[in-house]
Amino acid sequence: MENTNKAIHYLQYINGMYKRILDKIDVGVHAVDETGKTIIYNKKMMQMESMDIQDVINKNLLDVFMFKDDQSSTLVKALQDGNETSNVKQTYFNNKGHEITTINNTIPIYHDDKLQGAVEIAKDVTKLERLLKENLNNKGTRFTFDNIIGKSQTILDVIEGAKRATRTSSYVLIVGETGTGKELFAQSIHNGSNRLSAPFISQNCAALPDNLIESLLFGTKRGAFTGAVDTIGLFEQANGGTLLLDEINSLNLNLQAKLLRVLQEKTIRRVGDTKDTPIDVRVIANMNEDPIDAIANNRLRKDLYYRLGVVTIFIPPLRERIEDIPILIEHFIEKYNERFNMNVMRLSEEVRQSFFEYDWHGNVRELEHIIEAAMNIMMDEEVIRYNHLPYHYRSKMQIKERMIPLSTVDTFITENSDAAVPLKDQMELFEKSYIKYVLNKNNFNISRSANLLGLSRQSLQYRMKKLKIDTKNRFEDA
Numbered sequence: 001m002e003n004t005n006k007a008i009h010y011l012q013y014i015n016g017m018y019k020r021i022l023d024k025i026d027v028g029v030h031a032v033d034e035t036g037k038t039i040i041y042n043k044k045m046m047q048m049e050s051m052d053i054q055d056v057i058n059k060n061l062l063d064v065f066m067f068k069d070d071q072s073s074t075l076v077k078a079l080q081d082g083n084e085t086s087n088v089k090q091t092y093f094n095n096k097g098h099e100i101t102t103i104n105n106t107i108p109i110y111h112d113d114k115l116q117g118a119v120e121i122a123k124d125v126t127k128l129e130r131l132l133k134e135n136l137n138n139k140g141t142r143f144t145f146d147n148i149i150g151k152s153q154t155i156l157d158v159i160e161g162a163k164r165a166t167r168t169s170s171y172v173l174i175v176g177e178t179g180t181g182k183e184l185f186a187q188s189i190h191n192g193s194n195r196l197s198a199p200f201i202s203q204n205c206a207a208l209p210d211n212l213i214e215s216l217l218f219g220t221k222r223g224a225f226t227g228a229v230d231t232i233g234l235f236e237q238a239n240g241g242t243l244l245l246d247e248i249n250s251l252n253l254n255l256q257a258k259l260l261r262v263l264q265e266k267t268i269r270r271v272g273d274t275k276d277t278p279i280d281v282r283v284i285a286n287m288n289e290d291p292i293d294a295i296a297n298n299r300l301r302k303d304l305y306y307r308l309g310v311v312t313i314f315i316p317p318l319r320e321r322i323e324d325i326p327i328l329i330e331h332f333i334e335k336y337n338e339r340f341n342m343n344v345m346r347l348s349e350e351v352r353q354s355f356f357e358y359d360w361h362g363n364v365r366e367l368e369h370i371i372e373a374a375m376n377i378m379m380d381e382e383v384i385r386y387n388h389l390p391y392h393y394r395s396k397m398q399i400k401e402r403m404i405p406l407s408t409v410d411t412f413i414t415e416n417s418d419a420a421v422p423l424k425d426q427m428e429l430f431e432k433s434y435i436k437y438v439l440n441k442n443n444f445n446i447s448r449s450a451n452l453l454g455l456s457r458q459s460l461q462y463r464m465k466k467l468k469i470d471t472k473n474r475f476e477d478a
């Protein structure tokens, strides 16, 4: 009796272990008994098929999933003919009608020569297929150099440099903050080059997990071990044309090494393949941080930078070329007049002035959005006034206005400091004094002060402790 108990205990333990392993692995596992009823269905399979376990377990799979007329379930087939199949692509629908595509290895299970069921080990390709399709649809480019608006010497020099890059097929690295027009420049270079009628394909490297981006870029080869089908990657799709790799500094460093090899050898190898295919693709890479910083912070390989940065285009932020603001304003007003069928003429002097002072962290995109937002709430007025501007703009400007002016700070420093205090200590002193001042003004109400300081309660309390701001001395002068 005790032995039987021990054995049962052991079986339960092993069973639990198997279940945990099944739920941790990155492939879907779905097993049915000889009648087609589901007996094992792991977590990954649930994710791939967007199903809950109780919708599937103990039910016949043909009652749960729908198969197209010309395709039968590989699991049912394994039960019928008793044969093992590998790497069969299958497209079917879950109980909500969502289409699912998987690549399956399907294995009939025998016990004492008798068929007892079948198990399917599946890889998800729904996402890869969708991404490849999306990219096929987005071959077109819209922008040329004529669409780049600006008259500051800085932007004119950048345009000049970019135009020079149209004459060759050298790789290009475009660096600029968000919204400065990197995509615009990349498309203009493609459209100004002799690759114009070949594909322009753009892919953001930050948006996808590593294994997916690798398959997407280089394609996959149908193979017994990888569980993949044949897919044509973006490099092959862009053959003869241009491939824009957006946010290259988000690409995993191993993939950066693979990319470097492709750039040097001008051949690609599909994931799971042993054969190299020559390609002729001009790569343009974009990034929104200084490459030197990216290298220092291990987000960009130095060797890749040297290879890519043969031509490097730095687009300066809008706040460093405010001469471009008036012509951009004019351009966007015209654009939205046309689109909204309006007749807006200009900005009020107050708005105009504030545009020159604003920080424009979102650069040209932010400027465009603000004009669009303002024109959305105007009726038949001809002038964009301050109260037409979106709330976030106005509140940022208000904060700016209330800050201690830089000139006051400058004067204070010049008159009172011999420049022998380390920055960190000086900042700490200012921080302490300012926090005390805000707390005092708000009667030491932590929530309200934190809110005004743009900090969380916790973070304010942490700082008070660190800077030894004593709540007991609350009424002392700040």
Ligand SMILES: Nc1ncnc2c1ncn2[C@@H]1O[C@H](COP(=O)(O)OP(=O)(O)OP(=O)(O)O)[C@@H](O)[C@H]1O
Pocket (backbone or CB within 6 Å): 147, 148, 149, 150, 176, 177, 178, 179, 180, 181, 182, 183, 184, 185, 288, 364, 365, 368
């Ligand atoms: N010089 C410019 N003239 C006209 N439009 C511009 C200019 N620069 C940017 N834009 C417009 O601003 C928007 C953002 O540009 P784009 O997408 O090229 O920026 P980006 O640098 O790629 O930004 P992100 O880093 O966020 O991807 C687009 O609508 C683009 O048309």
Ligand SMILES: [Mg+2]
Pocket (backbone or CB within 6 Å): 182, 183, 246, 286
């Ligand atoms: Mg972009």
